[in-house]
């Protein structure tokens with residue numbers, strides 16, 4: 001993990017308030033802001049859909065975490081993704097991983113393709129598929145690495161190199177990697193997206209999204225405008241809660257990572273496991289790329305159970321420390337049969353279980369899996 005990130009996180013929303021000296025920043029619920037009759041706004045805030053001091057403070061932290069020039073906070077990761085797609089024009093072409101987060105694929109299929117975007121889904125973990133998919137109207141490559149839930153790894157530097165030559169923008173969903181392990185803007189991407197609902201929030205108690213930009217360019221101005229006029233903004237309380245979560249993000253992540261390693265080791269040696277999908281394993285097809293672009297491999301672990309869907313479901317039904325639930329990145333470990341959640345048209349295998357490895361005692365997690373798989 002990059003050392004500087006720990007200090008940014010520890011101070012998120014916790015720099016003394018000049019008015020009162022409060023060490024934890026006050027929470028500004030106000031939806032509107034006073035201005036003199038001259039029509040000038042000396043403090044810069046007018047109306048909370050456009051900007052709010054608590055949200056501004058969060059956006060400042062998010063930009064620092066990904067080393068971007070600016071950040072915009074949204075009411076969910078999906079709202080953040082929507083703002084990127086809305087910043088394109090009908091007739092533009094988008095390339096995306098075929099196994100990207102199911103909700104983003106649904107957004108494209110149900111909203112943006114009818115709206116006029118031309119979309120190609122392909123396996124971007126095989127970089128030769130990228131050049132084959134590029135068209136004269138390609139404006140954006142939306143990629144995710146590691147992917148949810150198959151943990152495929154996309155070679156971000158190669159994607160960025162190819163796209164830059166063709167003036168195609170690159171947006172990376174960095175939710176699984178987190179800003180602690182991978183910084184796509186530093187590698188040359190244009191935009192990073194996070195579902196802050198996950199590791200950054202970290203306590204399964206808020207829904208949020210973020211976009212961070214490398215440059216305040218024309219597309220970023222459009223995205224900001226979309227945030228302001230479409231209004232999919234987080235409430236001030238959610239911004240404040242997210243900053244509270246971010247303050248402990250780095251030590252939480254360290255525990256997530258060490259627990260994930262223990263769980264991967266246990267699963268890798270288990271007779272009922274067909275294969276563990278985890279980029280930290282030397283057997284992962286893109287392990288070398290993961291090593292290059294990530295400082296660690298994350299705490300999301302998927303595995304294929306020997307047998308059929310029913311055999312996987314049985315394990316999910318027997319766990320006691322893991323909770324059966326969707327989502328990820330909270331302190332508590334979760335288990336999920338993804339195919340059931342994603343629906344029959346999803347590319348996720350029937351025998352796949354996805355684990356969000358939490359920060360409990362590692363032995364408790366392994367004992368739980370051991371009894372569930374006995």
Ligand SMILES: *Cc1c(COP(=O)(O)O)cnc(C)c1O
Pocket residue numbers: 076077078079101103104144148173175176194195196197198207208209
């Ligand atoms: C959860 C998730 C999203 C969507 O975010 P929401 O906050 O649920 O809207 C997008 N991408 C990935 C990888 C996710 O895990």
